[in-house]
Amino acid sequence: MRLDRILFRLLTFPSPPGGEGVVSSFCAGFLAGCGFDVKVDRLGNVAAKRGNGPFILLVAHLDDWGHPKKRGFRVLPGGLVVSATGSPLGGDDKCGVALALSLACDPRRPLAVLLTVQEESGGLGCREFVRENTEWFADVSACLVLDRRGEGDVVARIGTHILDPGGSFRRRVMEAGAAEEVPVRLVDGAFSDVLTLRLLTGLPAANISVGYHLPHTAGEYVSLPHLRRARRWVRRVLDTARGV
Numbered sequence: 186m187r188l189d190r191i192l193f194r195l196l197t198f199p200s201p202p203g204g205e206g207v208v209s210s211f212c213a214g215f216l217a218g219c220g221f222d223v224k225v226d227r228l229g230n231v232a233a234k235r236g237n238g239p240f241i242l243l244v245a246h247l248d249d250w251g252h253p254k255k256r257g258f259r260v261l262p263g264g265l266v267v268s269a270t271g272s273p274l275g276g277d278d279k280c281g282v283a284l285a286l287s288l289a290c291d292p293r294r295p296l297a298v299l300l301t302v303q304e305e306s307g308g309l310g311c312r313e314f315v316r317e318n319t320e321w322f323a324d325v326s327a328c329l330v331l332d333r334r335g336e337g338d339v340v341a342r343i344g345t346h347i348l349d350p351g352g353s354f355r356r357r358v359m360e361a362g363a364a365e366e367v368p369v370r371l372v373d374g375a376f377s378d379v380l381t382l383r384l385l386t387g388l389p390a391a392n393i394s395v396g397y398h399l400p401h402t403a404g405e406y407v408s409l410p411h412l413r414r415a416r417r418w419v420r421r422v423l424d425t426a427r428g429v
């Protein structure tokens with residue numbers, strides 16, 4: 186399924202933190218249909234692998250700030266997707282989820298995906314999943330979180346925490362973005378699942394922009410051109426940085 190269509194489908198699901206059941210089931214079914222070994226924990230986190238590692242793990246979160254009963258969007262000229270209801274659109278983080286699912290459709294690539302719940306409640310879902318599934322990360326070499334607003338940002342630090350102290354994964358991410366003509370830049374970020382993953386797994390990590398803008402507001406929108414370019418960026422990271 187094409188990236189745009191996957192995003193449009195995801196934007197219709199109600200997904201408040203703690204109420205991700207429908208979208209969690211949809212994503213688990215989607216990934217199983219693409220040949221993944223899928224595991225869904227009791228909270229609704231979806232973890233999936235296909236092929237052999239070492240993997241660069243793609244991470245996105247299933248919950249959003251949209252009103253569960255006021256889902257709806259319009260596509261404006263230029264590929265801007267806006268809310269049709271006055272409630273936040275939910276591009277944060279349906280863009281990241283759509284991007285991961287669309288790359289999962291390509292059967293040639295070994296891939297690992299983690300779609301978390303309750304990120305917007307302080308990262309509860311991710312924390313619980315990592316604590317209970319330490320062994321699941323044994324063949325993961327780095328975490329690429331798809332949950333940053335705008336275009337081209339690479340979150341390299343949160344507070345005093347450097348997300349890739351060694352720097353080689355971050356460098357590959359930057360180089361892959363530049364090769365796809367994404368306007369990459371290093372930024373400091375706020376809390377997201379990337380910090381949980383970094384602190385609890387010790388793996389190198391980064392969080393990159395996936396094309397949603399003005400998150401958590403009624404004016405939130407998605408730039409489809411930014412999202413499509415982010416997809417090319419992530420594909421290049423997977424093709425060049427495997428096993429970093």
Ligand SMILES: [Zn+2]
Pocket residue numbers: 246277278304332377
């Ligand atoms: Zn987010």
